[in-house]
Amino acid sequence: MRFAPNPSGPLHLGHARAAFLNDEYIRRYGGRYILRIEDTDPKRVDPEAYDMVREDIEWMGLSITETIFQSDRFSKYYDVGRELIQKGHAYVCRCDNEVFKDLKMHKAACPCRSQSPEEAMELFEQMLEGAFAEGEVGVRLRTDLDHPDPAMRDYPLFRVLTSTPHQRVDAIVYPLMNLSVAVDDHLLGMTHVIRGKDHIANTRRQEYIFRYMGWDTPVYRHYGRMGIEGVVLSTSQMRAGIRSGEYSGWDDVRLGTLRAMARRGIQPQAVRNAVLEIGIGETDIQFSWENLYAKNKEIIDSTADRFFFVPDPVKVRVTGSEPVVAKAMRYPGDESRGYREIPFHGSIFLPGAELSSGAEFLRLKDLFNIRLYHEGDCVRGEYAGDDLQEARSKKAPIIQWLPETLASACILKCAEGDINGVCEPEALAEKDRIVQFERVGFARIDTLGDPAVAYYAHR
Template identity: 25%
Template structure:
């Protein structure tokens, strides 16, 4: 493509930067005012963009490929009107889509959409197709969508035109030549597969456009229901039945939500390609690792539902790794360096070769033996690969392969004094264990070249790296070093604390694993850098727990007021009510009705004398008298009015009869451990600690809560959802309930106390 044409295009398109955290969200079909009935077009040239846009926007149209070659598509409306031309029809659909941004969010974005509608078909036709792809790849470097922050018909037109080119685009897509364009294309395909899969299957499926070489995994993942797409993302060079992936956590902490994403993606690809999963513990740093972490990581993997074929340890390969290190020394591909650590770091940054780089093989082997024996001289050295100190990619500037460490190893004790680095051990063990595809987060992207170079120097087969974006959550630290600080300094109970982003922590908080799986897999294997809101995860969780969890009643112990019903039952009586009015499986509960009941103080203070209120699950009552002491409400007096209409009352109140069987509750709420949404790389998390992360309030609960089991999720009427952390043991010990966020609030809690 000529530079003049490139410049012309550049003038048309807005260069506004889209933040890294912007992510795709599936558009729900809108309620449309379109009265289209029939789309006519030439069978040889189906207008994919129109059909795709109609599917995404929820427009129901009848397809009629009856026009002759050369005729433009025509949309016939129910009113008798008709519209000619692809772009005109697209504009009509976009404008008529109620509540959508298919035509941009303002006049400027609409103008940009118009420019794309005009130019997208032109730049993707003819002999300069690849040059156009190069232009688009550059344009999409920092963008999630072509226009603004949401899907528009501009994206649909470009996606459809690429798809329509057939193998021409597919060959470039597989070549990894235009990664930004491919990332954009795959993201659109994943998030809107509910519409686009049907279109491609009907009009280009016979040519194999956009289809995966492997079977679909729809409904394979627990919790992956109608909200997730069926679109498949390819592993490069993968063959069904031959894929082997590995999940390789370091046993230096419990698994957190970021590790969960990696584990579930490995599971996904293994099942999709009918392959194998290896769980390998990267236990190369004895100073940080322990059997406790190994046991709990395996527990977390089981909780996530990841089925693996074998569990291995990098320490299983220590003898072979040491043999390989010695072999590389003899081949002149590695050398022992005694340069002080800070000086070595500075030299690597500046591309300065170490004074030890040209030592003889004999000198290197002698110092290597000192390292292996853990002598004083040996502990001053490290083994480095001799790669390229002048490469712009600093990861290739002679990385460290081995270091001395006198600490005993949790599996092999004090047998070794030297341990391989992750960068050295990982490619070696991947190759030996038959791994075909190594999935790892894009934060390691700059080290991919190092990984392949080390494999080459070792003379081992190539293992394909497949990148996905690291999962980052707002107000959250995921570094195990930082999480360990919270544990060691007793800012939390332990690694299972409900404030922690560990798998065990968020499950203890009340998250269902089905929700976590759905949340992670909805993101797919995108390489976009995401900063995710916890609210989205908790919203998914609410949809899972609300339909089935039992309902109970509680009033705060320090803030409740007595209501005496003058015409209430002389003797208390019991009714058997459902724990959930719409779900029989939740069981029954016994509710006691009496003439003296407890109300929340906040409810009592909202009542006026003479007002009629509704007592939930009972009926109406009229408040006759409000007694106070120095402005504080001490007691209410009223009478039942069970014939009153519950539709006419403003206040619907929860209540508890004054009986001895009420149970004591401890309601615990939490907030984030840090008070900044996103920490920058140079920021110290200790400067952003949240001073108040836990609040506890005592309450009285209905007697049925004696039967609530540990881990059970319930709803306290008008209070929210709770998970039972400590069940009923005895009357003097409260039931401990952890508040579960419901996704409606900006933070995980409204904590204000200590």
């Protein structure tokens, strides 16, 4: 099996599907799992992407057994190219692109097609020596001009590219993916290839090469296209968004990249479970965040300690009670995980939304009931008893609160925007921690400080 990303940017959910699906087959049936970096187009290689891809794969925890770079293997591609030419299966085409396209659509041969293997070989060697300029020539495979699918007719194998130097290899002639992929799939002993439906035509093209070379073809599986609601998965579109300042970076919370998910506290195992559930169906699907969130919650709920986070905090003076200390469980129902101690002495923060909801009788969670009095722009609170049952029977909202003296500023980063708030200092004890802000949702503590920054995951 293999996972073969193009190093043009960080990996996203679409990559994760291919990566985990292949990984799962390895887990179940054994075999080698080759990470193949497909960097045969210098125009599409982002030098930083090599590292990003490596990091993302580490995050996913794939059981990769070996890693290869196609840019190290150009000579192998040239060798196969020569062999195909020798066998009369390929020729060097000097036609104008538009002209060829037109001929192809009419099932007509271009003049170059009648080359002898010797002529073609001569031209190919000249190509390698740099005798031709970029765009002037290409090597094409002789397939079948009568093929009903125009996409199959004499497709290209190599091109000349000099305008963009490659990061890792000094080359004039570049293999195109159908050649390099077919060669590597064979040379690396691939028995099964699982990839997206968008490669279905490429599979058929590559099968020509396998046939001409007398190689056994792998078993191919093509899964359907996947879209994600409200997210662009296209690397180039994401890059454009970052450049224009619309996104803060590759890990912007609104992006479908793995690093964006990681930052929000989405666990790799959750992504794995979600994409494995989707499977290798050929149906095009619209991936919904809900399903991923459910998988993630399954994993993080039991380990995430609970804390108060007060969004859009409003300071309220509460009278009628002596200072007391509230004890709140770190995890409901599990005393062994201990308690947070939250002191009350008059002045507290309450969620702005709660005050404007119109409720007049509330319970401060783990403390006591209060009655609210709206006096102009100000809100005043008054102690209204300790009875939890009373609050329940009156269907009073049980809300989170924080004392003025024990409230750390915290920005909660959401896809919809930032929410300013305050939270318990203890929640900010360590970076990377995943907590649940009661009545708000799960979040990952991203940056300590004043204000601290937390990334919102989901409810």
